[in-house]
Amino acid sequence: MHCINRLIQVGVFVIAWLAVLGHAQNTPNSHVRQSGSAFLSSDLLNLQNDEFTNPALLWVDQGEALWFNNCAQCHPKARALAGAVVAYPVWKKSLDRASGQLVNLEDQIASCISRNTRTQPNIESNEVLSLSAYLSSLAKGLKVQVTQPSETLAKQEWQAFLDRGAYLYTTRIGRMNLSCTQCHDGKVGVALRAELISPGFLTGFPIYRQSWQTLGSTDRRLRACYSGVQASIPTPAHPDLRSLELFLKIRSEGMTWEGPSIRR
């Protein structure tokens, strides 16, 4: 019995991994993959598409102002960095350690801010989120294309992060004993209360989530997933969250970026 469970676990892992490999080799599958926007009610979709009432745009405005007053001194054209939105998270060598870590867009923005001021902004601060939202709005229409490191050792470490992400995605956790794939592959389109389960692609972050009543990053959303299955929540910027983000971004490769979005 235990053997069969193990076999099923490995089988699911392999299937998820094959799906990942398929995307990495550009097998066309985009007609099947839908962004979370396709699962919104018409009210929320109208809100997202209306430039006068979409609350995410309050952050985009702020981001634009912050950019021109600060970032533009080194990065005169914000649009040139829009590609980062669809390419991150990236592997970066740590200054103090021999090995590397995965860095997402909010981590990178917070790091730039701390290098140029003497502050340590939180990745969920309005400052960081505004800049992330601004870049995200400029990346609208770009296709998700994750950057892989070229140097061998770095590539191996990157691969280990990705493997970890695939493992986390297919492993049951929490009091509800659910893995991501059970709902986000197995129950797509099925109703959970009045919500429809989406397949969980990363195409429109940061998100203005109605239940948060504010804008939040991918990191925050993934942490909310853990609480959703009543598992202990990783701390913000935990490496597991970055691994998951990398896996989900790879899974979303080829999909069109939608800019900051509204979610329930």
Place this chain on the structure above:
Amino acid sequence: MATINPFPIRIGIIGESAPGKEVEVRILIGHPMETGFRIGINGTDKIPKNIIEKMVVKINQDILFMADVGTGIAANPLLQFFVTIPATGGVISVEWFDDQGVSRKAEKELISLRS
């Protein structure tokens, strides 16, 4: 480093902006509108109340309406209404006051200079 504005306001005018015409005004106010009922991430403490209590919308110096607002209005409040542009044009302005003693004001020309 320039600091972020914690309370941005966006005013949109929709429709033909000419004297005598009726246009739709959409005002989006950045404010957390914290009710004081929500429990924070630690599971026990309530997030402190921080709510807009009063808003005043004017065309030039004339008050169009005053709103007493409470916890029943969603975060980042939205106001959508119609105004008839005065013959001499003018500005639409919104000013809000919250229970922490903070207030902000924003205005926008009703007749856009760009065609």
Place this chain on the structure above:
Amino acid sequence: MKWSIGAFSMTWAGVLFAQNKNDAYSELALKSFKLNPEGVELDLPSLVETGNSIPFRFAIKAPSRQKIQRVDMVAPENPNPLLMRLKMPSQTEHFRFATRIRLATSQDVWVIATLDNGQKIGKSIPAVITLSACFDAS
């Protein structure tokens, strides 16, 4: 000046919103007003997936020769039933307005307009909420 406005509005709002749920804005009281619904149009989604932010729209046309002095938006089952009170000094015959409201639970939402002769017109519209806005911060 700002301080006095702040203090004034805090006192005013404190009086207004400290109301017990079971008084002037209870469902029973609202129904007892026997409001004339003519001239009042409301728009609210009937099934709401999140009580945190619900688009709400209304249009009021005062009966002939009357003007609208004040409009109250009321949700009797909310902890603070009076959602918003709009006061129009330059009294108007027509008023169209939209905003986003929070609802704690499934209930009727009421719009009550007070006219310049003291008469009240208004009506209600029901909404079913599947997730409460007011008490969950996860």
